[in-house]
Amino acid sequence: MLKIDRRLLQNFDWVLLGIVVIIGAMCIANLYSAVYSAQSYGTPVYIKQLYYFIMGFFIILAVISFDYRFLVEMNYTLYAGVILLLIFSLFMGQAHADTQRWIDLGFFRLQPSEPAKLMLVITLASYYYRKDTGKGFTLKELIVPIILTGIPFLLILKQPDLGTALMLSFVFVSMTLFVKLRLTTLATLMTLAASLIGLSWNFLLKPYQKRRIETFLNPDADVLNSGYHITQSKIAVGSGGPFGKGYLHGTQGQLDFLPERHTDFAFSIWAEEWGFVGSLFFFAVYFSLIFWGLNIAASSRDKFGTLLCVGVVSLIFWQAFINIAMVMGILPVVGMPLPLFSYGGSSLITTMAGIGILLNVRMRRYQAPI
Amino acid sequence: MSRRLLDQINTPDEEELTVLKKRVELTIIIMVTFIAILVVRLWYLQINQSDLYHEKALNNRVRKLQIIAPRGNILDRYNRIIISNRPLFNVLWIRDDAEDPDLVLKQMSHILKEDMSDILGRIRSEGNHPNYVPIRLKEDVTWETVAFIENHSLELPGIRIEAVPSRKYNYGNLGSHIIGYLAQITKKELKKQKSADYSGADQIGKMGLEKIYEKELRGEKGERIFEVNVHGLEQQQLKLVEPLPGHDIQLSIDIDMQRKAEEMMQGRSGAVIAMDVNTGELLTLSSSPQLKLEQFISGISQKNWDNMLNDPLTPLLDKTIQGQYPPASTYKIVTALAGLMEGVITPSTNIPCYGSFKLHGRRYGCWKKWGHGKHVNLKKAMAESCDVYFYHIGQEVGVDKLAIYARSLGLGEKTGIILENEKSGLVPTKKWKHRVKKEGWQQGETVSVSIGQGFNLATPLQICLMTVALANNGKLYRPQLLKAIKDQDGTTIQTFLPEQTGTAFGSPKEFSLIRAGLYAAVNAPHGTGIKAKLKDIKVAGKTGTAQVVHLERYKDVEIEDIPRKYRDHAWFTCYAPADKPEIVVTVLVEHGGHGGSAAGPVAKAVLEEYFKKKKTKK
Numbered sequence: 005m006l007k008i009d010r011r012l013l014q015n016f017d018w019v020l021l022g023i024v025v026i027i028g029a030m031c032i033a034n035l036y037s038a039v040y041s042a043q044s045y046g047t048p049v050y051i052k053q054l055y056y057f058i059m060g061f062f063i064i065l066a067v068i069s070f071d072y073r074f075l076v077e078m079n080y081t082l083y084a085g086v087i088l089l090l091i092f093s094l095f096m097g098q099a100h101a102d103t104q105r106w107i108d109l110g111f112f113r114l115q116p117s118e119p120a121k122l123m124l125v126i127t128l129a130s131y132y133y134r135k136d137t138g139k140g141f142t143l144k145e146l147i148v149p150i151i152l153t154g155i156p157f158l159l160i161l162k163q164p165d166l167g168t169a170l171m172l173s174f175v176f177v178s179m180t181l182f183v184k185l186r187l188t189t190l191a192t193l194m195t196l197a198a199s200l201i202g203l204s205w206n207f208l209l210k211p212y213q214k215r216r217i218e219t220f221l222n223p224d225a226d227v228l229n230s231g232y233h234i235t236q237s238k239i240a241v242g243s244g245g246p247f248g249k250g251y252l253h254g255t256q257g258q259l260d261f262l263p264e265r266h267t268d269f270a271f272s273i274w275a276e277e278w279g280f281v282g283s284l285f286f287f288a289v290y291f292s293l294i295f296w297g298l299n300i301a302a303s304s305r306d307k308f309g310t311l312l313c314v315g316v317v318s319l320i321f322w323q324a325f326i327n328i329a330m331v332m333g334i335l336p337v338v339g340m341p342l343p344l345f346s347y348g349g350s351s352l353i354t355t356m357a358g359i360g361i362l363l364n365v366r367m368r369r370y371q372a373p374i
Numbered sequence: 375m376s377r378r379l380l381d382q383i384n385t386p387d388e389e390e391l392t393v394l395k396k397r398v399e400l401t402i403i404i405m406v407t408f409i410a411i412l413v414v415r416l417w418y419l420q421i422n423q424s425d426l427y428h429e430k431a432l433n434n435r436v437r438k439l440q441i442i443a444p445r446g447n448i449l450d451r452y453n454r455i456i457i458s459n460r461p462l463f464n465v466l467w468i469r470d471d472a473e474d475p476d477l478v479l480k481q482m483s484h485i486l487k488e489d490m491s492d493i494l495g496r497i498r499s500e501g502n503h504p505n506y507v508p509i510r511l512k513e514d515v516t517w518e519t520v521a522f523i524e525n526h527s528l529e530l531p532g533i534r535i536e537a538v539p540s541r542k543y544n545y546g547n548l549g550s551h552i553i554g555y556l557a558q559i560t561k562k563e564l565k566k567q568k569s570a571d572y573s574g575a576d577q578i579g580k581m582g583l584e585k586i587y588e589k590e591l592r593g594e595k596g597e598r599i600f601e602v603n604v605h606g607l608e609q610q611q612l613k614l615v616e617p618l619p620g621h622d623i624q625l626s627i628d629i630d631m632q633r634k635a636e637e638m639m640q641g642r643s644g645a646v647i648a649m650d651v652n653t654g655e656l657l658t659l660s661s662s663p664q665l666k667l668e669q670f671i672s673g674i675s676q677k678n679w680d681n682m683l684n685d686p687l688t689p690l691l692d693k694t695i696q697g698q699y700p701p702a703s704t705y706k707i708v709t710a711l712a713g714l715m716e717g718v719i720t721p722s723t724n725i726p727c728y729g730s731f732k733l734h735g736r737r738y739g740c741w742k743k744w745g746h747g748k749h750v751n752l753k754k755a756m757a758e759s760c761d762v763y764f765y766h767i768g769q770e771v772g773v774d775k776l777a778i779y780a781r782s783l784g785l786g787e788k789t790g791i792i793l794e795n796e797k798s799g800l801v802p803t804k805k806w807k808h809r810v811k812k813e814g815w816q817q818g819e820t821v822s823v824s825i826g827q828g829f830n831l832a833t834p835l836q837i838c839l840m841t842v843a844l845a846n847n848g849k850l851y852r853p854q855l856l857k858a859i860k861d862q863d864g865t866t867i868q869t870f871l872p873e874q875t876g877t878a879f880g881s882p883k884e885f886s887l888i889r890a891g892l893y894a895a896v897n898a899p900h901g902t903g904i905k906a907k908l909k910d911i912k913v914a915g916k917t918g919t920a921q922v923v924h925l926e927r928y929k930d931v932e933i934e935d936i937p938r939k940y941r942d943h944a945w946f947t948c949y950a951p952a953d954k955p956e957i958v959v960t961v962l963v964e965h966g967g968h969g970g971s972a973a974g975p976v977a978k979a980v981l982e983e984y985f986k987k988k989k990t991k992k
Contacts, residue, residue, distance in 0.1 A: 182397055239434060242419040242427025255435055280420040284413070291409055295402060302398040310394045314401065325408050332415045 017300070017366040021064075023293045024359055027344045028057050030274070030286065035347055037252050038266040038273045049266050049347045056349040060356030067360025071368060076308055079130040083152070086123040089116035090159040115350035117160045117168040122354050122361075124175055125315030127152055132183045133308040140186040146193070149180065161204075167338035171323060178318035179311065233269070238333045240272040248279030266347040268340060271331045290345075294321050300366045309365040316358040320344075434470065437602050439508065440573060443593030444539045446620035448553060448583065450629040451657070451857055455544055457553060462540035462671075463520045466508040467497075471532030471602060478530055485522060486512050508534065514671070531607075540577075540671060547664035549632050551692040552625075552793065552855060554582020555670035571595070580670075583623065583855070586792055590859055593620030621867060624858040626655035634983040635660040638976040643687040644943075644963040645694040645834035648980055651842050651955045653872040654851025656791075658959075658980060659835075661693040686938070687964075695796040698831040699962060701785070702918035703759045703902075703969065704945050705826025707844055707888055710752060712779040713767035714884045721887050724749050727762035731821065738765055738821050741919070756891020757901045759917060761825050768824020773815060776823060777803045782879040783840040784850050785832050790875055791853040799836050802829035827921060838960035841916075841947040844892075845955035847885050848878035892916050893952045905974030906948055911985050914955075915948025915977065917969035941965035946973035950981050957984055 035050035075082075093116045131149050135141075153176040161169040240254065249255065254276035265273055275283045294317055301313030320343045327342040329335040341348055343355040419427065448457040465486065472478045483490045497509055511533075520535050527533070541556060556577040564572055571594075572578065579585035596617030601609045628648075635646035639662035648658035663685070669678045682689050691697060713719040729745035731738040740746065740761040746754065755763035768776060780786060786801030800806075802823060804815040822828030832840075835853060843850050852873040859868040892914035895901040902917040920943040944966030949955040959977040966972030 182401065184397075236434075238419065239427050239430045241416070242423050243431035244420050245424040245428060246421055255431055275416070275420065280416060283416050283420065287409065287413065287416075291405075294405060298398050298402055298405075302395045304391075307390060307394060310391070310398070314398065318401075321405055321408075325412065328412050329415070332412070332419055334411070334415050 011370065012367050015367040015370060017363050020293070020296055020300070020359065020363060020366065023289065023296060024344065024356075026289055027293065030289070031270070031345045032057075033251070034270055034274050034345070035266050037254065037277060038270065038347075040252050052349070053347050053352070056352045057356075059349075060353050060359075063353055063356050064360040064363060067357055068364045068367065070364075072309060072312060072361060072364040073306070075126050075312070076130045076133060079127050082123050083127050086116060086120050087155060087159070089114075090120060090156060092116070094159060094162060115348075117156075117163065117165050118350035118354040119357075120156045120160065121168065121171055121175065121319055122316070122358055124153060124156060124172055125179070125312065125319055125358070126361075128176065128179045129308060129311035129315050132179065133311055140184045141180070141189060142186055143189045143192055146180070146189060149176065165339060167326070167340035170326075170338060171319070171340070174322040175315060175319050178322070179315050182314050182318075183311070233337050234330075234333045237269055237272045237331050240269075241275040241332055244276040244279045244283075246280045248275075248277050248282050251277050253277060268327065268337075268342075268346060269331055270346045271328055271342055274345075275331075290324065293344075294324075297362050300362050303369055304365050305369045309369070312361055313365050316361050319358060320355060435601050437468065437600055437608075439534070439536070439598045439600075441596035441598060441615075441617045442538050442576070443595055443617035444619045445541070445556075445593065446587075446591040446862075447622045448591075449622055449624045449860075450632075451624065451626050451655075452628070453624065454629055456549065456625070456627075456629060458542045458544060459539040460542040461537045462514050463517075464513045464536045464538055465511040465515055465519075465523065466534040466536050467511045468508050468532045468534065473531070475532070478532060481530060482511060482533065485519065486515065488512070508536075510536075514540070538577075541667070543667050545629060545633065547667050548629065548636060549625075549627060549660065550582075550665035550667050551661045551694070552582050552627070552659055553667070554584040554586075555580055555665070555667050556584055557670055557674070582793065583625075586794070587623050587859075590623060591620040594618035619862045622860045622862070622864075623856055624860060626650075626657060626854055626857045627659065628657045628984070628987070630987065631658045631980050631983045632660055635976065635980050636662060636664060638979050639663075639963070642963055642966065643689075643693065644961065644966065644973075645697060646962075646976060646980060647694055647834055647838040647958075647960045648984065649838050649842050649851075649853065649958045649960075651845045651949060651958055653854070654839075654842065654874075655854045655857070655872070657957065657984065659694050659853075659855065661691070661697075663687045663689045665689055692793070692795075693834060693962065693964070695789075695791060695793055695833050695835050697962070697964070698797050698799055698833055699943050699945075699964075700828070700830050700920040701826040701832040701837055702920035702943070702945055703761075703826060704837050704840075704916050704918040704947050705780070705824075705830060705832075706756060706759065706764050707840060707892075707916060708780045708783055708785070708826075709764045709767050709771075709776060709824045710756065710888050710891065711783070711878075711880050711884055712771045712776050713764075714752075714887060715779065715880055716771050716775060718767050718770040719752060721752050724751055725755075725763045725766050726750065727760050729762075731762045731765040733765075733769070733818055733821060736818060738762075738818070752887060753891045753894050756888065756916070757894035757898045759895070759902045764824045765821050768820050769817070771824075773820045773823055774803050774805075776820075777801045779879055782876070783843055784876065784878075785836050785840060787836075789833075789835050789839050789853050791835065792855060796835075797833055799833050800829060800831040826918065834960050834962045837945065837947050837962075838958055841949055841958045841960060843878045844885055844888060845949040845958055847882045848880055849874055850876035850878065889914055889952070892948070896948065896952075902970045903946060903948065903974055905970055906946060906978040906981070908950065908978060908981060908985070911950050911981070912952035913948050913950040913978075913981060914952040915946055915974075917974065918945030918947075919943070919967070919969045920945060922965065938965050941967055944969040944972035946970065946977045948977050948981070950985070957981070959984075 032050050032054055035053055039049055128149055131152065135145060153172055157169050157172045160172065243249070243255070254273055271286075274286060278286070297313055297317035297320070301310045301317065304310040304313060323340055323343050326335055326338070327340045327346070330337055330340060341351045343351060444459050447455050447459070450456055465482070467478075467482070469475055479493055480490065483493055486493070493511060496511065523530060523533060523535055557580045559567075559572055559576045559578040563578060579588040579591065584591065594617060596615040597613070598611065598615075599613040600611045631648055635648070635658050639646060639660065643662050645662070646658055646660040647656065649656050665682075666678070669675075726748045727740055727742075727746040727750050729740050729743050731740070738761070741759065745762070746758055746760040750760050750763050752763075754760065777786070780801045786799055788796045788798045802819075807813060807815050807829070819828055823830055839850060839853065852875045854870055854872070856870045858866045858870065860866050893912070895917065896903040896907050896913045896915050903915045906913050906915050922942055923940050942965070944963040945961070946969050947958065947960040949958045959980050961973040961976045963972045963976070
């Protein structure tokens with residue numbers, strides 16, 4: 005299997021890789037601008053991010069080196085491994101801004117909640133692939149995937165990382181809807197979800213998380229505390245105007261007004277400096293990745309490949325949508341990176357692994373069964 | 375890998391894959407919808423609302439601080455600085471510059487030793503401003519507080535110290551009514567001004583010369599524009615416009631005379647005025663009691679204000695131009711002039727005074743119960759202030775003729791001083807009574823008017839001006855408070871020349887006859903004004919005792935036994951030197967009792983001050 009098949013190289017998807025490289029270049033350039041005026045010691049974030057990208061390409065190589073179909077067999081091992089990491093980080097992780105999200109690996113601080121997203125995609129794809137009856141799932145058949153999603157969901161919520169936990173449920177909903185549900189199941193699930201949201205508001209959310217949501221609903225009430233991020237980000241995006249303020253000339257970012265500007269708010273820097281035109285260009289490139297991914301899903305030679313690709317694409321898409329919507333003030337502030345664009349090793353490497361899965365499915369679409 | 379699973383993977387179900395392809399298409403549609411939401415929002419922010427956010431971004435980083443110009447000084451006629459400036463330190467707070475404003479305010483509450491609720495209350499009272507506009511947290515903080523805040527500026531983002539020039543009263547409350555005070559501009563006043571010149575927390579002259587010469591004193595504000603980062607730390611200065619200091623105004627007031635006058639009036643209420651006979655320049659213009667100017671610096675408290683309103687000595691009333699009193703015997707100058715001019719009397723006309731004057735069966739008493747004797751001529755009548763003599767003149771001349779001479783001497787009309795709210799006094803005529811009282815004139819009323827009682831009202835400044843006209847043979851001048859306006863280097867920008875506003879009816883002959891009477895009043899053995907007599911300077915003057923009420927029960931009672939509010943007002947108006955008049959001093963002591971004894975010594979002290987200076991100069 006490790007023998008390199010010439011057909012595999014012929015079918016390698018250079019388009020997808022090209023899109024990823026373009027997004028990567030925009031990311032590095034944007035990070036350079038984000039920290040341009042800030043004094044910092046040690047390696048600048050754009051250099052670090054470049055290392056992560058290089059690391060990510062090696063991950064892609066590793067992921068495409070085996071047939072994706074082995075993931076069906078591997079998935080519970082992966083699942084158990086990631087859950088253990090999550091538990092480990094919960095008890096041993098480094099506290100960062102009052103949250104326990106990190107595991108220090110020495111050269112790299114891993115945020116296990118990031119691989120957990122991809123792990124869930126693989127797990128659900130495997131499960132639905134095995135169980136699909138073609139007639140739609142009943143509620144009883146959904147108990148297992150709900151539990152499979154629920155365990156990492158609760159562990160991550162406990163960290164607390166509302167954004168990632170939310171992402172897991174988005175992946176679950178997207179993939180479950182994709183494999184088709186029975187109507188009664190759908191209705192029951194929606195009722196359940198509604199009551200779950202109510203419960204989590206009362207018992208699970210930490211005060212700062214509640215406040216963020218409350219602020220979002222009424223941002224003017226508390227401009228300087230929770231509303232600050234939203235207000236500043238909207239000012240950055242809006243003041244960009246049609247053509248932007250020019251690269252390295254965004255005042256909001258350069259003068260420190262934007263918090264977290266290299267991570268979750270990276271897009272506001274871009275929008276401020278490149279304006280409406282530049283942002284549309286960004287959308288065009290970025291969402292072509294999504295649609296190309298869906299194209300791969302549709303062209304897969306088997307259902308597992310399709311499910312995997314849909315899962316990976318929905319994972320990237322929902323993160324991107326929520327992040328950009330949040331930056332532009334139409335969704336509350338939750339910790340949610342813009343995949344491939346926000347600074348952060350864990351997110352980037354996870355996303356690159358996801359890209360690797362897409363490439364993997366693509367290059368093996370004509371391959372004979374094992 | 376189990377056999378079954380591999381079989382499953384290796385046998386793709388084409389039909390099922392077609393279904394999945396359809397679902398992928400559906401997924402694309404859903405995602406496009408969501409992307410459309412993002413594009414619409416992006417368009418809204420960057421195209422539709424772009425101007426709004428552009429402005430917000432500018433205000434986010436650019437801070438503008440106004441630099442208030444040092445206000446001009448107020449100098450006395452010898453360039454002594456009466457009012458100057460001292461720096462007053464205010465604590466400013468810019469909301470936008472703090473990430474955690476509550477924490478900063480908590481710290482400030484500790485530093486300023488004020489309750490959080492007070493601070494929040496002040497912020498609220500500032501009204502709705504954008505968050506980048508500085509709010510004054512506290513005014514006039516101590517040096518120690520300023521030093522502490524400056525040293526801890528890094529821990530207090532958004533807190534700034536503003537140094538504002540504030541008034542320093544080098545002579546205390548001296549001349550408080552002329553100088554006036556500054557206070558925070560009101561919303562109404564703000565609307566009247568050009569917005570560039572004033573802002574909400576600015577001080578503006580509210581009274582007196584501070585108000586009238588606001589434009590000259592104020593100067594022009596400067597401003598400092600600089601860029602800040604999110605921590606409110608200055609990144610770079612973008613623009614600096616130095617303020618233009620205000621002009622100094624030089625008063626005609628001699629601060630020594632003014633001080634002497636106010637010392638003499640300590641504990642009493644009334645007015646002291648000294649005017650240059652030949653120019654109309656005011657050397658003293660003092661209303662007692664003084665206003666406590668320091669109380670106005672950072673806004674007068676309700677309690678202090680109420681105290682002033684309820685004070686029986688009415689400190690808020692400027693008695694020199696707003697107090698209207700019966701001119702009493704000082705009015706005899708008018709009556710005498712009318713008598714001489716109308717030919718009713720000559721200098722040698724004798725009118726006997728047996729203590730009263732009879733008209734239509736009614737007795738009008740002279741102040742001296744047993745009369746001034748058989749031979750009372752003009753000089754004696756003036757010197758001893760014989761009422762009966764002037765009753766006769768008044769009766770002969772008539773009220774309307776008296777009014778003409780009164781007006782020609784400046785009574786019944788505003789003097790035209792620049793100070794605000796001057797009252798015009800009252801010179802009654804038959805017409806006036808008919809119009810206002812809807813009654814005919816009673817002949818007996820002329821009797822009262824001829825000795826300055828009855829309907830007659832005059833302000834101390836009018837009496838002063840009348841005395842000036844008498845002393846300079848009939849010239850009426852506009853009372854002048856200012857000598858010059860100077861810029862910061864002392865260069866004169868504007869000077870104020872004497873301005874004659876009228877001429878009294880009468881020739882030097884009549885005036886000198888009346889002046890002889892005034893001279894006798896101070897210098898003759900029975901003169902009413904002998905208390906104003908100076909050692910080596912000849913003084914001439916006229917006393918007056920204005921009845922407040924006419925009550926039989928207080929008729930022969932000692933003044934100390936009469937309740938203050940029923941006591942007579944005491945007048946004394948004089949000039950010196952008698953043979954070549956230079957200066958007029960007019961004194962009114964409210965409820966002071968007899969003019970000669972209450973007001974005379976005050977006038978004397980002020981004259982002494984004036985001539986002392988002249989002597990040392992020689």
